Amino acid sequence: MVRICITGGFGFLGWHTACRLRALHGIEPVRLGRADVADPRRLAAAVSASDVVLHLAGVNRAEEPTAVEQGNINLADALAAALRASPRPVDVVYANSVHASLDNPYGRGKARAATLLADAARSTGGSFADVLLPNLFGEHGRAHYNSFVATFAAEVARGGSPVVTADREVGLLHVQQAAAALLDSVGDDEQRVVEGEPHLISGVLASLQATHALYAGRGEVPPLTTPFEVDLFNTYRAASFPQMWPVAPTxxxxxxxxxxxxxxxxxxxxxxxxxxxxxxxxxxxxxxxxxxxxxxxxxxxxxxxxxxxxxxxxxxxxxxxxxxxxxxxxxxxxxxxxxxxxxxxxxxxxxxxxxxxxxxxxxxxxxxxx
CATH class of the missing domain: 2.60.120.10 (Jelly Rolls)
Known part of the structure; x- marks a missing residue:
């Protein structure tokens, strides 16, 4: 059985990817947190014992913009050193972003990380799959960190009234589909762009508010006619669990x-x-x-x-x-x-x-x- 290591294994995408590996492939990956990646010996031991590394660790937000750029570079530097120290080739799949082409701290940091990891993986005989992901959403995302969907779901679930300040169309991908794309890319040696489904920010908020009006306290199930509607509903349900249960019908x-x-x-x-x-x-x-x-x-x-x-x-x-x-x-x-x-x-x-x-x-x- 293939041995898989996940950096950022306890984060949003890392948890979903580990769950998918468990459910569909019967694989228990080694999940590494920030402390593990920061410890060169622990990181090197985990990488050397793996066939595949899924590099999902990243910095999305920080008080100082430079910390976002340098944080992503530092994580890649640490993993690159561990790859070069491995006694055998290790395949790498990198959870990159469609925003990596932007000239901002996040884009520059993600792009530089891709270069560092590609050089390290290929120089030691491994493959490097660069998977560019759009905005992700799904169950148990962190409000005010992972996505605006997580923020809206958390606020709506507790009865709040979030406001859209700059409406626009955003490509959205459920995190399980992102995990599927990463796992499908194991062994590939190329860049892959995963498209999101376009939705207006205001439309997402309106859907969550309509769901809340039906579901909270009444337990009525909203229309679930498309995969996106099901995914958004399950995102809201995760934000509302367990505080609204059980529900006593009339x-x-x-x-x-x-x-x-x-x-x-x-x-x-x-x-x-x-x-x-x-x-x-x-x-x-x-x-x-x-x-x-x-x-x-x-x-x-x-x-x-x-x-x-x-x-x-x-x-x-x-x-x-x-x-x-x-x-x-x-x-x-x-x-x-x-x-x-x-x-x-x-x-x-x-x-x-x-x-x-x-x-x-x-x-x-x-x-x-x-």
Whole structure:
């Protein structure tokens, strides 16, 4: 199995790339943080033990503009030294930017880093793939750092009213697609430009605000008719989790009994099913890359547990059919549901996708890591 090392492995793109490697390729990469890259011996040891280095570490913003330029150059310098110290060739894939051609601190720093890494990789017999990425967005981006989408999603999710100060069209790419492009470039020795999908900044904000109006407190699912709509919705859901869960729908009761609305979807496909679970039994223990999924207990008592992939902290909700409530499973969170009651558990599940047995978007992993 190929051995992969990721610089910037705990950042936004690094985490998503590690998740994709785990889900689709069964590979556990070595993830390096800033302290690892700053330590020449640790960095050299990691690079020497790898077949491929994905260089995702970078500096996007700093108080001093020169720190952005020099920061990206310094990171490349450190990796170049480790590549030259390796006893064998190592292939490099560089997460560059479409802004590398601009004459500003960020562009100059990213362009110079590409030159340094290309020279080091090729001089030792390795390949160098220079992947130019557009503006990235997706689940768990850092507000005010990774992208304006992350900032808008965080502010809208907590009920804020962000303002667009300079509207323009921006090419946007979901971070999982960026990770796919990087992994597809392993072994290539060329430059590759990945195009983003053009969207007005104001249009992105309007979509997030419309989603918030439907979803927050009401749990209504907005139209999910395009991949971009699904990706933007999952970005918003990550920003709203776990604080808005569980959601208790309105109970309509009369002399016949009670009725609750489980899902109201405003567009796209959907599939619902019901399961029974015996006392003490568990369902789930998996995660999804793109699927929107809802659990609603209609009889019995359950504990729903979730853990963000490649993290340790577990979020837990107790829900019961006597007080109907539902919880949506965010993408890239491992989840399960356990019957903690004394009688049979009846749960309704809904997802936005029709099940495709050839591509179920379901990856096995236990919530409990002990």
């Amino acid at each position: 109970v309509h009761a009369d002399n016949r009994g009670a009725l609750v609305e489980a899902v109201r979807s405003h567009g796209g496909t959907g599939q619902a099913f019901v399961s029974t679970t015996l006392p003490g039994m568990v369902r789930g223990d998996h995660y999804h890359l793109r699927k929107v999924e809802r659990f609603m207990v209609v009889h019995g008592t359950a504990e729903i547990r979730l853990r963000r992939l490649l993290h340790d902290e577990v979020v837990s909700f107790t829900v019961t059919g006597s007080s109907p409530a539902y919880v949506d499973m965010p993408t890239l969170w491992v989840h399960n549901i356990r019957n903690i009651g004394d009688d049979e558990l009846v749960t309704m599940f809904w997802s936005d996708q029709l099940l495709d047995p050839r591509d179920p978007d379901q990856y096995a992993e236990r919530v409990d890591t002990t």
